[in-house]
Amino acid sequence: MTKSHVPLIERYRDHLPFAPEDQIVSLQEGSTPLLLAPVLSGMVGATVRLKLEGANPTGSFKDRGMTCAVSAAVREGAKAVICASTGNTAASAAAYAARAGITCAVIVPEGKIAQGKMAQTLMHGARVISLAGNFDQALTLVRELTDTHPIVLVNSVNEFRIEGQKTAAFELHEDLHGELEALYIPVGNAGNITAYWRGFREMGASPRMLGFQAEGAAPLVLGHPVEHPETVASAIRIGNPVRWEDAMAATTESRGAIRAVSDAEILAAYRLLASKEGIFCEPASTASVAGLLKYGTDGASQVVCVLTGRGLKDPETAIANNDGKVIQCVAERGPIEEAVLGDP
Ligand code: AN7
Numbered sequence: 339m340t341k342s343h344v345p346l347i348e349r350y351r352d353h354l355p356f357a358p359e360d361q362i363v364s365l366q367e368g369s370t371p372l373l374l375a376p377v378l379s380g381m382v383g384a385t386v387r388l389k390l391e392g393a394n395p396t397g398s399f400k401d402r403g404m405t406c407a408v409s410a411a412v413r414e415g416a417k418a419v420i421c422a423s424t425g426n427t428a429a430s431a432a433a434y435a436a437r438a439g440i441t442c443a444v445i446v447p448e449g450k451i452a453q454g455k456m457a458q459t460l461m462h463g464a465r466v467i468s469l470a471g472n473f474d475q476a477l478t479l480v481r482e483l484t485d486t487h488p489i490v491l492v493n494s495v496n497e498f499r500i501e502g503q504k505t506a507a508f509e510l511h512e513d514l515h516g517e518l519e520a521l522y523i524p525v526g527n528a529g530n531i532t533a534y535w536r537g538f539r540e541m542g543a544s545p546r547m548l549g550f551q552a553e554g555a556a557p558l559v560l561g562h563p564v565e566h567p568e569t570v571a572s573a574i575r576i577g578n579p580v581r582w583e584d585a586m587a588a589t590t591e592s593r594g595a596i597r598a599v600s601d602a603e604i605l606a607a608y609r610l611l612a613s614k615e616g617i618f619c620e621p622a623s624t625a626s627v628a629g630l631l632k633y634g635t636d637g638a639s640q641v642v643c644v645l646t647g648r649g650l651k652d653p654e655t656a657i658a659n660n661d662g663k664v665i666q667c668v669a670e671r672g673p674i675e676e677a678v679l680g681d682p
Contacts, residue, residue, distance in 0.1 A: 425455030494529025507537025618649030
């Protein structure tokens with residue numbers, strides 16, 4: 339098997355809390371591409387690479403943690419898992435639960451999760467509860483529920499999630515032979531930045547951890563929870579991150595920072611990546627690139643932006659933020675010629 343065909347837990351078993359005899363639930367996640375970004379590199383004067391986490395089986399980085407969380411749940415004999423989610427955790431939990439043959443419930447903020455994620459979650463057969471409230475309220479409620487019912491919580495408060503997610507740092511460390519100087523990463527609930535830092539530390543590496551929140555949902559930048567978070571990047575519309583302390587420790591220890599980018603900057607990076615680098619990822623992912631373009635590299639020459647989820651997750655935002663017009667045409671030679679070759 340090539341390494342891309344090895345389940346993440348098998349590839350990194352020495353670093354993960356699973357024994358060889360443990361049955362694992364895998365969709366062959368991890369081992370994602372690391373792609374050079376020539377246009378971005380030219381713009382910032384450094385070698386910029388993109389970690390394409392949307393290449394995971396359900397289209398986001400969540401699968402790394404979910405293979406571990408669901409495998410551990412099954413090992414404990416669990417029959418059900420639950421999460422609160424802005425969409426990607428729900429899609430991933432639903433897929434891994436389906437694969438494991440256990441049930442899954444997800445609580446999502448009403449009207450605030452992208453269509454692709456909703457489609458996935460429903461197709462995998464999860465019970466979807468649309469909450470008249472935001473992500474932070476949903477998470478508080480599932481935590482209460484799992485305190486009193488035998489359902490395993492698979493949000494990133496679950497340590498197995500962080501353990502699985504840290505493998506992305508292992509891959510970067512291997513692929514770049516330890517030369518990475520700075521990591522640009524979107525931050526919502528702050529599980530991912532926590533996990534990368536843990537992974538780098540286990541490899542003896544310490545690149546600067548540069549996290550980016552959307553301006554309207556930037557509690558870690560403001561230093562206090564945001565009661566009504568708002569951003570076009572629905573995946574990171576989170577006002578009170580669970581991994582608050584861990585994220586602050588990661589940035590302090592690595593001499594990094596958590597900073598804010600505006601929705602306009604997120605959308606500009608979203609269009610730039612798709613139209614100039616050929617990479618279509620969802621808006622939350624492009625917070626990392628928006629941060630790179632806004633704040634620069636501060637002297638680092640080898641940097642990586644983590645692109646956490648695919649563009650197809652959120653078709654509505656793509657269609658709504660596009661000036662490329664669709665040209666209507668009758669089925670005749672002359673009008674077609676004009677439509678294809680005429681002035682735009
Ligand atoms: C594409 O799915 O929180 O800082 O419930 O989907 O580890 O939370 C998603 C988060 C970045 C932020 N990019 O990661 C959820 C959820 C994408 C995401 C984040 C999310 P964390």
